[in-house]
Amino acid sequence: MFKEKLVIGHQNPDTDSICSAIGYAELKQKQGENVVAARCGKLNPETEFVLDYFDLPAPKLVTDVYTRVSDIMEKSNLKSVLPSTPIKEVGELLEQEAIKVIPVVDKDNKLLGIVTASDIAHRYLQELAVESLREVPTSLENIIQTLDGELINNQQDLSSEVTGNIFTGAMDTETMCEYINPGDIVLLGNRIKAQEAVLEREISCLIVTGNLEIKSEVKDLAIEKGITVIRVPYDTFAAARLINMSIPISKVLSTEVEKFYPDELVEDVKEEIINSAHRSYPVTDRQNRLLGLVSARNLIDVETKEVILVDHNEKSQAVDGIEEATLVEVIDHHRLGDLETLEPILVRNEPVGSTATIIAKLYFEYGVELSVEIAGVLLSAILSDTVIFRSPTCTGVDKMIAEKLAEIVEVEIEKFGRRLFKAGSVLNKLExxxxxxxxxxxxxxxxxxxxxxxxxxxxxxxxxxxxxxxxxxxxxxxxxxxxxxxxxxxxxxxxxxxxxxxxxxxxxxxxxxxxxxxxxxxxxxxxxxxxxxxxxxxxxxxxxx
The missing domain is CATH 3.10.310.20 (DHHA2 domain)
Incomplete structure (x- = not known):
């Protein structure tokens, strides 16, 4: 999809400004361009009458075209994780996506914090020495996920916290059992006597390594004791190292993190982003819901909003922020103003009574069919700006185009024009x-x-x-x-x-x-x-x- 362009009229828009934006946006869309009609002010009563009469929606309100955080943030391939996600899974996601930062959100997509690759690396070094899950508990669900395990029997709530010590069956059975307490986690190979002995100690979970066979008598004893048994493909040494990476990412994330809102101006926040400690920062709405990420990389070759101006070409009359936008076209019938561009652009400026006259001419020149609705709003704009042909700005071209449009709409020009001005009378409607x-x-x-x-x-x-x-x-x-x-x-x-x-x-x-x-x-x-x-x-x- 092509980048969206805005076609917009002047501040305090009149009927010509609004209707020309609608008409030109429609023409551009029919020519395959992604163009949206916009306005930078509220509708006057006359314009409201026109849009109601021809059943067309008002262009979207755009108060400015400054470049905002929402324009540069990364959102198309946004990755995030839940706080219960195991550290190992988050680390793999960072590597697979070649990213350095990942947001942590709750089930409602509300931001809880961020995790960086360095956070995980630091935590991994710490966890190499961990022999107990009391300080940083995890769940059997996370252990199964982290160790690519197979659940042999389930005797408890897999999502509940496991807080016992972690033991590997490297010593003889009798000596090992002296150290094991109820609630601990034991990793063993296929030593059946050792498996039975640790189950008698009422451990929390038995992890059988190497994808080895588990005898039926061991399974039966585990069920009798209410102990969960898991089989994993890793050897005992590798499984012992990985089990500590089953700890949920909530134990690692940074909660005190700078974030930005999508409506913040890039000019206001760029220094903060450039000088930040993290590579990327989350962008949230006012309800703290995650919308995207922004980084210093996004400030390189910033794409500004592309704007087409209709019915004006002076900076003082244009939407706020026009100096930061990329001006791509001007369609107007006023004197040339003070706007400047870095590159050549299309300018169509004609000495006629209405910009809508030029827009309608473009439809005829390109052979694009005019719908009754678009013909109606363009006709209304011409009658409004030329005061039903009474204004000295009115030309023969305005009259000719208006007559063609009136044939499409099937209205009598003078009668419709008077109705237009009567509906647009503002004396008793405005302060x-x-x-x-x-x-x-x-x-x-x-x-x-x-x-x-x-x-x-x-x-x-x-x-x-x-x-x-x-x-x-x-x-x-x-x-x-x-x-x-x-x-x-x-x-x-x-x-x-x-x-x-x-x-x-x-x-x-x-x-x-x-x-x-x-x-x-x-x-x-x-x-x-x-x-x-x-x-x-x-x-x-x-x-x-």
């Missing part, structure tokens, strides 16, 4: 701050920063009832954002004009450069419908000059 920031973009001209919001309404008179309150909130937003000027363009769709609200500091700037009528609050601009084509160029020229 003043939300109105200002609903479709808001920031620009920088030399050292001067400005913010310009826009709302489109059907009745300017209704807006004027709340304009004083909105102007007060604009002053707050200007102060918080650090912008030199803040504007709000309130566009009257039906009467084809806009009321421009601004902070007091921008009064002379507006009066010198715009032609219109001064209102009680703001400046009315007849015929002005487009922020991009009729407002930003005027402000840009005035502020740069």
């Amino acid at each position: 003043p701050r939300e109105l200002i920031l609903n479709d808001y973009k920031e620009y920088k001209f030399d050292e001067i920063k400005i913010g310009v919001g826009q709302i489109e309404i059907m009745d300017l008179a209704e807006f004027k009832e709340m304009q004083h309150n909105i102007l007060n909130v604009m002053n707050e937003v200007k102060k918080e954002s650090g912008n030199d000027y803040l504007f709000l363009l309130v566009t009257d769709v039906l009467n084809e004009g806009s009321l421009l609200l601004y902070n007091q500091t921008a009064t002379s700037l507006v009066k010198r450069n715009f032609v219109g009528e001064e209102e009680e609050v703001g400046f009315y601009l007849p015929g002005v419908m487009s922020r991009k084509k009729q407002v930003i160029p005027v402000l840009s020229k005035a502020l740069i000059d």
Whole structure:
């Protein structure tokens, strides 16, 4: 599977931004690419209406594209063990997988600690001298597993702890029995008399080595005494060494271990990872469930997120972290901004009224069939951005593409457009701050920063009832954002004009450069419908000059 790419619009997304992302992601998917539509802000009422009307889900919310631990951690072949796992089995797993660290988890996959190859090597050296399991008890189940044993008879709970001494039958029977106590473990060959003698001592377990035959009288006596008998393929010496490796890994693991969360920024944790004592560290969720491992090796040639931008190409409008991501394409209809790339990328920038127009053109150019749903959202975006063809940004291409899409969707353009704008009216749905920031973009001209919001309404008179309150909130937003000027363009769709609200500091700037009528609050601009084509160029020229 190819690496996932995100196609995403600008912050405070409008209908064109959202629908273009959906449409372009669908086109890329049909061309065999792993592309997912995303958004970096909540949907406005108009866009919600469009997606509900055409029964499409909202793109997934992406708050930033910074590289996070989840992007670099190893998770595809993640190995872990339970705390009851014998040391020998864990050591074999480390060798087979050529890994140095393995997490230990409980039955719910919650992290208990980690074990390294050096932990096991150190423990092995310690256990060579162990003659008793009292300090580090194990279970018969682990002993059978570690010694590749065959259970001849089972007289007790195999999972319960065994804590007796370990004896090998290297001395004569009489002398050996002087040292053996009830509950001990004895390793013997096929010395029948010795086997019977140790069973009479009520040991915990008899281990017969070398895969030797066990006589029926020995089995019967073991059953009578309630003693478990195990047969193993190793000789007595090898079995004696290995039995200490049946100790559960819980006796070895490091519980005080540094871990990371998947949402942590790589930039914030890389020094800690590089300077760590362990080669790898576990990654868990907030409920301590194991998700992966991360190491210094993962920081070499880090793969950043691949992003396709639609409906914008300026850093100030892009999703947070865009400077760390790999920008692979830009599809837009605005002026070229300030984003830079290390390698050539595909840029499709056309002087049309909507990015959705370009996306639809690509479908036609590539001969890819448009579904009713995708045609519907692209048509909606065109009507929204061109204000049902009333905006001066609207071109003949926008109208031609919109008519083709309307045929697919089977709607009447003017009627559907009016319904779209009515559904998208935000006056009675949003608080003043939300109105200002609903479709808001920031620009920088030399050292001067400005913010310009826009709302489109059907009745300017209704807006004027709340304009004083909105102007007060604009002053707050200007102060918080650090912008030199803040504007709000309130566009009257039906009467084809806009009321421009601004902070007091921008009064002379507006009066010198715009032609219109001064209102009680703001400046009315007849015929002005487009922020991009009729407002930003005027402000840009005035502020740069």
